[in-house]
Amino acid sequence: MDFENSVEEQEDNDLFEHFKIVVDKGQSLLRIDKFLMLRIENASRNRIQNAIDAENVLVNKKPIKSSYKVKPFDEISIVLPHPPRDTEVYAEDIPLNITYEDDDVVLVNKEAGMVVHPGYGNWNGTLVNALVFHFKQLPQLPGNDGRPGLVHRIDKDTSGLLLISKNERAMTYLAKQFYDHSITRQYLALVWGDLENDGTIEGYIGRSAKDRKVMDVYDDPEKGKWSITHYKVIERFNYVTLVQCELETGRTHQIRAHMKHIGHPLFSDAAYGGDKIRKGTLFAKYKSFVENCFAIIPRQALHARTLGFMHPTKKEHVHFEAPLPEDFVAVLDKWRNYVNNQV
Known part of the structure; x- marks a missing residue:
């Protein structure tokens, strides 16, 4: 049966992800660890199991075991720690296809298949790793840790132009244009x-x-x-x-x-x-x-x-x-x- 659940990401900070799921009326009985793996991005069985063991998974406001089978209209709340990582972005000698460069900006023609910035499952081999190697002291926007120089992004398997800021003044100026949708x-x-x-x-x-x-x-x-x-x-x-x-x-x-x-x-x-x-x-x-x-x-x-x-x-x-x-x-x-x- 094709079913749908109401999923709301309630909070997302540096340490934890908070989710609330209301199970659809058409849901068949399914172990909760399997159910959550299907519905939460980057949620491995081990990550779900650790959360259950720590009583960070509640069904109808009560902790459960991983063998629990979800039922229609169950209310599930989950607190998952973000995957731990080194916050430093390491420089890697990866070739870049540069369309234009001056003292303020760089335009890169990104090839399909390259991840733009480090993240879950892709801490290395990204465009940002290459940028840190080729351009020293790239600026970062507040709350944009690990993404030096970036004012926007495109998907891994999308090719084409990305705009990079080389200094804080340029980054602030360009970020406002993206915010104002004038780019x-x-x-x-x-x-x-x-x-x-x-x-x-x-x-x-x-x-x-x-x-x-x-x-x-x-x-x-x-x-x-x-x-x-x-x-x-x-x-x-x-x-x-x-x-x-x-x-x-x-x-x-x-x-x-x-x-x-x-x-x-x-x-x-x-x-x-x-x-x-x-x-x-x-x-x-x-x-x-x-x-x-x-x-x-x-x-x-x-x-x-x-x-x-x-x-x-x-x-x-x-x-x-x-x-x-x-x-x-x-x-x-x-x-x-x-x-x-x-x-």
């Missing part, structure tokens, strides 16, 4: 389906109640943060469409969640259902063609192509563009050839 950002995305018109997607983006690793779009302001994406059709391939997306806000997974919300998930986006055939024929030849496309670009087809902002020293608007990476170019060529051969 201009355009992405290219390949999405499932034939979009009829250009449009705008709005809604409150928050964690999914079914899977905390992904985001959903809600009508309720209490469930998320306001978000706006404008999209424009660039090229049609019958069953998929290349679109340009311009962000008015910058929420986690914004384009990915928005496009799924309107029924057009990003091509090859496993987290949002785009890694399955969503449109097209039933022919085996077509299925083989799409699977070959997935092999070419085994990540969401999303590229942060342009970035424009008011320069902190020049006080003039500057604009930068990053060309599409090889995997994206290759999959577009493959779809063009497929469409042309159908005519």
Whole structure:
């Protein structure tokens, strides 16, 4: 049975994560450790077990054992310690593709597959580890520990432009532009389906109640943060469409969640259902063609192509563009050839 639970992250500080879960009426009996592993991001069995042993997991306000089986309408509260880590970010000699650099800023064209900053399960090999090696004494915003130089981020498997501050003055100046939504950002995305018109997607983006690793779009302001994406059709391939997306806000997974919300998930986006055939024929030849496309670009087809902002020293608007990476170019060529051969 497909079921849904009400999940609310009540508090998130440096030491602990607090969760409250109300079990859905359609939930079948399931051990609580397995249940919580399915619903809390980065919650291993050992982490859940330790919390249960410490009586940090309560069901209907009472501590339970890990063998307890959840029932419909159970109220579960959990306190989990954040995974311990060394707060120092270590420098690593990782090559960077630098689009532009001056005394105030660096623009990096990030390749798909690179994590932007250290976090759970990715303490090394990130863009920030590379930045600390190449640029000494990068500034940090308050409350942004472990992310020197960063004023924004893009997903691990999204390619494209990232703006880095080289000093505190530039970071403060740029952070306000992101806060005010005056930064201009355009992405290219390949999405499932034939979009009829250009449009705008709005809604409150928050964690999914079914899977905390992904985001959903809600009508309720209490469930998320306001978000706006404008999209424009660039090229049609019958069953998929290349679109340009311009962000008015910058929420986690914004384009990915928005496009799924309107029924057009990003091509090859496993987290949002785009890694399955969503449109097209039933022919085996077509299925083989799409699977070959997935092999070419085994990540969401999303590229942060342009970035424009008011320069902190020049006080003039500057604009930068990053060309599409090889995997994206290759999959577009493959779809063009497929469409042309159908005519």
